[in-house]
Amino acid sequence: MAELLTERKTQIAEKATLLFKERGYAATSMRDLAAAIGIEAASLYSHLRSKEELLQRICFGMAEAFFTARDQVNSLQLPAPIKLRLAIEKHVEVVTNDVNASAVFLHEWRHLSEPELSIFKSMRREYEEYLTAILQEGKAAGQFNIPNEKLTVLTLLSSLNWLYDWYRPDGNLQPHEIAMQLADQVLNGLITNK
Amino acid sequence: MAELLTERKTQIAEKATLLFKERGYAATSMRDLAAAIGIEAASLYSHLRSKEELLQRICFGMAEAFFTARDQVNSLQLPAPIKLRLAIEKHVEVVTNDVNASAVFLHEWRHLSEPELSIFKSMRREYEEYLTAILQEGKAAGQFNIPNEKLTVLTLLSSLNWLYDWYRPDGNLQPHEIAMQLADQVLNGLITNK
DNA sequence: CCTACCGATCGGTAGG
DNA sequence: CCTACCGATCGGTAGG
Structure with a gap:
């Protein structure tokens, strides 16, 4: 029952x-x-109890999954380029694990009411700051060339987030392979032979 | 009057x-x-005449602007890396020129009814193919390292499209400077010293 | 989990 | 550009 x-x-x-x-x-x-x-x-x-309760569960469930990924990454001491690779891999895992919830998380959060809306926004900011910290670390160590961290972190996130629209669980690319290609692209760029 | x-x-x-x-x-x-x-x-x-007429004007107005940009880029004979830079610059110009319309264009098109919905989708596909062609050109010439063109073109587009959320006309970065930084990031990646 | 229903709000029209 | 209004639909409740 x-x-x-x-x-x-x-x-x-x-x-x-x-x-x-x-x-x-x-x-x-x-x-x-x-x-x-x-x-x-x-x-x-x-x-x-309400329609919005459904939205809340989706949005905060995804936020929790992203925070778990972050904590796993931050529990390790790694050079920034390797850490960024791992962060990308974990992020891709979260998105590909539930593409529908990812889509809702990304596009429908604005329909949350207060106080959930403010909480949600601050959680998103916190996640951006986690990625920004990795970028700053690599920049300070001379490993990354980043003129503007805010622009880079948002570009990075948007690159990772559109996966929900493209990823097919039954496709020929596994999440790990996707993550590796994305990481290569972000770290090395498109130009050959450096 | x-x-x-x-x-x-x-x-x-x-x-x-x-x-x-x-x-x-x-x-x-x-x-x-x-x-x-x-x-x-x-x-x-x-x-x-209707609420949807407003949405149609926004979506197809933006589509037209992107096609104009594409035609300008395609009217020139350029090596793929330079052509991609120009495509990025023109795309950034279109987005930054009307960030509100860009946001609606990107997120609200699904509320179009048929036949506009199908027309819109095919226009978007056409624009993706224009960018894909540049990527393939550079790949064929050995200038680009691209394992999966579909993944790369969607990553590229998503990187460019989140600008509507970030760009402020009164900020300290001009569209041209943003485009240059984005192009550098896409072409050369984050890693220093190649 | 259903029938029956609430007040509020929706896109849009008639007629001026 | 307004008042007055239409039928349809909304999220949600009462009571079983």
Whole structure:
């Protein structure tokens, strides 16, 4: 009995994530979600309190996954270029592990209400600062050529984040291979023979 | 009289672009838009036929700007690395020229209905193919090291497109300087001393 | 998990 | 550009 309830909750969460990704949060109605599952809209409310609760779970669940990745990277003492490679690999793992949730996390967070919205923004800033610190480390050690760290970190993040739109779990590239190619591109650039 | 009407239409278009960017298309009501301008919602309809018409103008206006940039780049015979630099510069110019419209173009196009939706998608594909062709050119000439062109072109585009979120017209970096730094980063990577 | 329903709000129209 | 309004749909609740 408890298991069935949990299964239903999981089903609702997954379908909501998919619909929020495909149509956007605001354009997805609870009736859409209920119909996709095969129940009435009102029945959803025995499993959740509000539509926004679904969005909150997705956004903060992803944020947690990114923080776990960060903590793993920061637990090691590594030279900046190697550390950046590892950070890229871990980030790619998080994104490819749930591309639907990643898409919602990236595009729909602005529909959060306060105080969740402010909390979310500060968490995102914290993650940017973690990557910026690696860049600064490598710059200070003369390993990185970075005129503007803010520009570089946002470029890096956007490069990593569009993966949700492109990655296919059944494609021929594994997350690890993707991460390696992305890291090579970021670290060495496109020009051959240096 | 005709001038006043045109001014009002421009004002509506600009305010709609701003609101669509900030709240998203679906979450912006015509009453929101009217209130932001200082008229009644019903009055909007003497200047436009539908809410979606506003979205269409933004999306296809930006698409046109990107195609103009592409045609300028393609009118010149240049080695791939130089051509890519120019393509980056022109792309940055288009994005920084209207950051609000760029944001809507990038995130809200999925709310277009058919047939506009399919037309939009094919235009975007066309632009990706233009950039891919430059990458292939440089790869064939042994100038670029690119294991996977699809991954590289999407990484490149995402790097360029997040500018709308970061660029400030009154900031200390001019579009040209931003483009140069981005091009350096893409072509040479972060690692120093090659 | 359902039926029945609430008040609010939506895009858009009629008629001036 | 306004008042007045349309039918449709929204998130959510009551009560079973």
